[in-house]
Amino acid sequence: MELIDGNAISEEILQELKAKLAELNGPRPGVAFVRVGEDPASVFYVNKKQKVAAEIGVESTLHVQPESITQDELLTLIDQLNADPAVHGILVQSPLPPHIEERVIFNRVSPDKDVDGFNVINIGKLCQEDPSAFVACTPAGVIELLKRSGVSTSGKRVAVVGRSLIVGKPAALLLMMKAEFGNATVTVCHSRTANLAEVVSEADIIIAAMGKAAFITADMVKDGAVVIDVGINRVDDASKKRGYRIVGDVDFDQVSPKCARITPVPGGVGPMTVAMLMKNTVNAYRRSLAADA
Amino acid sequence: MELIDGNAISEEILQELKAKLAELNGPRPGVAFVRVGEDPASVFYVNKKQKVAAEIGVESTLHVQPESITQDELLTLIDQLNADPAVHGILVQSPLPPHIEERVIFNRVSPDKDVDGFNVINIGKLCQEDPSAFVACTPAGVIELLKRSGVSTSGKRVAVVGRSLIVGKPAALLLMMKAEFGNATVTVCHSRTANLAEVVSEADIIIAAMGKAAFITADMVKDGAVVIDVGINRVDDASKKRGYRIVGDVDFDQVSPKCARITPVPGGVGPMTVAMLMKNTVNAYRRSLAADA
Numbered sequence: 001m002e003l004i005d006g007n008a009i010s011e012e013i014l015q016e017l018k019a020k021l022a023e024l025n026g027p028r029p030g031v032a033f034v035r036v037g038e039d040p041a042s043v044f045y046v047n048k049k050q051k052v053a054a055e056i057g058v059e060s061t062l063h064v065q066p067e068s069i070t071q072d073e074l075l076t077l078i079d080q081l082n083a084d085p086a087v088h089g090i091l092v093q094s095p096l097p098p099h100i101e102e103r104v105i106f107n108r109v110s111p112d113k114d115v116d117g118f119n120v121i122n123i124g125k126l127c128q129e130d131p132s133a134f135v136a137c138t139p140a141g142v143i144e145l146l147k148r149s150g151v152s153t154s155g156k157r158v159a160v161v162g163r164s165l166i167v168g169k170p171a172a173l174l175l176m177m178k179a180e181f182g183n184a185t186v187t188v189c190h191s192r193t194a195n196l197a198e199v200v201s202e203a204d205i206i207i208a209a210m211g212k213a214a215f216i217t218a219d220m221v222k223d224g225a226v227v228i229d230v231g232i233n234r235v236d237d238a239s240k241k242r243g244y245r246i247v248g249d250v251d252f253d254q255v256s257p258k259c260a261r262i263t264p265v266p267g268g269v270g271p272m273t274v275a276m277l278m279k280n281t282v283n284a285y286r287r288s289l290a291a292d293a
Numbered sequence: 294m295e296l297i298d299g300n301a302i303s304e305e306i307l308q309e310l311k312a313k314l315a316e317l318n319g320p321r322p323g324v325a326f327v328r329v330g331e332d333p334a335s336v337f338y339v340n341k342k343q344k345v346a347a348e349i350g351v352e353s354t355l356h357v358q359p360e361s362i363t364q365d366e367l368l369t370l371i372d373q374l375n376a377d378p379a380v381h382g383i384l385v386q387s388p389l390p391p392h393i394e395e396r397v398i399f400n401r402v403s404p405d406k407d408v409d410g411f412n413v414i415n416i417g418k419l420c421q422e423d424p425s426a427f428v429a430c431t432p433a434g435v436i437e438l439l440k441r442s443g444v445s446t447s448g449k450r451v452a453v454v455g456r457s458l459i460v461g462k463p464a465a466l467l468l469m470m471k472a473e474f475g476n477a478t479v480t481v482c483h484s485r486t487a488n489l490a491e492v493v494s495e496a497d498i499i500i501a502a503m504g505k506a507a508f509i510t511a512d513m514v515k516d517g518a519v520v521i522d523v524g525i526n527r528v529d530d531a532s533k534k535r536g537y538r539i540v541g542d543v544d545f546d547q548v549s550p551k552c553a554r555i556t557p558v559p560g561g562v563g564p565m566t567v568a569m570l571m572k573n574t575v576n577a578y579r580r581s582l583a584a585d586a
Contacts (some may be wrong), residue, residue: 003348061366064377103423104420119417120414120417120420120423121414121417122423123415123416123417123420123421124412124413124414124415124416124417124418125417126420127416127417127420127462127463127466128396128413128416128458128460129458130396130413134395135497137335139416155485155486155487156487157487157492163469165420165421165422169420169466169469170420171463172481173420176456176483177455177463182476183485184479184485185481185482185483185485185486185487185492186480187478187479187480188465188469188478188479189478190469190476190478192447192448192476192477192478193448193478194449194450194478195447199450199478202495225332242308285570
């Protein structure tokens, strides 16, 4: 069993981006983060993204809004950011409060600044296999991990466990694309899947994105499979100072001995998501320069 | 083995639409067909669609363009139809000549008039499970056939054979939706799938959409499976006056004895595609009335 090191691979991508940006004169790429409320995980993720942006030379602004903000007020803020020429990428950190419809917010972000890849037009472009699509950062990071680890997907059976718009569906669409790191035979499993263990155990590559701690157990995994664990779950742990630890959707201790390759949690997909966000932001910036020229 | 009768089911849908339209006063719903060149299959399909439209009370116009039309000229025609208040639905018959990029044309059709469901916004909406999406007529017809035949999909294993934007991908997205006639465990197979016979034979429901005559053979089909044959292929047949016959993607004679239910070709999915086009057109019309009110 070999670990797929998301920290090292994401660092490689970030260094490539940093080198590209160092060659630039003039205005810097800019990304705007919108955070609603003080959910600790959201605070943590946005801080992390801002820190990484600063490290590679991307300017970021943070727009913190109270939990009580109305949907219309949030839409107005997005319109302002859409119109701001210094902002090349916009990320609205989810989850949003229940009185706000996430889809409406995501679809208001200009498709050209939609570095999160959740706007309806970018999702449609992904289906159409349009190379100008901004692809959601987590599934894009999954593909990039496979690519940079030399794991071929062509003709392989892949089980995507989870059918969310954020991970499962775009990951499935990417993996079935007519592309070098596509061309897989993809099965999308979910809460309604009968005989889930049997279905998942047919797969050469498993993408675990259910959001359930240690859901993928050894009986679901074929010997020699490659396992990409997208989950980030908190479980109580009295032995830790903060009272919990972070685990993936895969029961790592049980599953990892059966795998050819597996991503750890943390240090697998998580840092890739941030790296792909930066990659999307730099792309959005370069396209805005090309459009101005 | 029981046949799923697409002629009867599509007729049922058309009668429902006709009855709805008969209650209306005022302007009729209108659909504009655009045909480029004289491809005999395109001529046949557009004629068929016009005939069915007339039968249920939908007005149609036909815009025939020469094979030599430029992409820009075709885009200008679409802009005119987009702006025409008497046109509620627009269908550009594919295939288009090779010098025209189909994606560019489909994406120019106003999403509100995109009764063919190929515009990037409607595809994105389908991914987002937005009920306002116009869904491509053939995959929508596949679901409607299953629904009206009482074939439940929830928790079932479905093999979608073919990954086109026109059929395979939207069918897969529909079947994995969180919906009564979704919730299936979907595997998308294609030309790069290894051990295709084995993969397809796991399925409770097979959607055959490869576009290859009699591609699905008995060894690929589990006993008791439900088979939906999307293929419409010409094969030479000297015994026929016109020199060919139409066959599906399924080897019907060999496969049908193993099936619980199967669609014939012709008389299966084909008429459903036309019925769903009419349903989309009537929906587009009703939405335009609601928007004016």
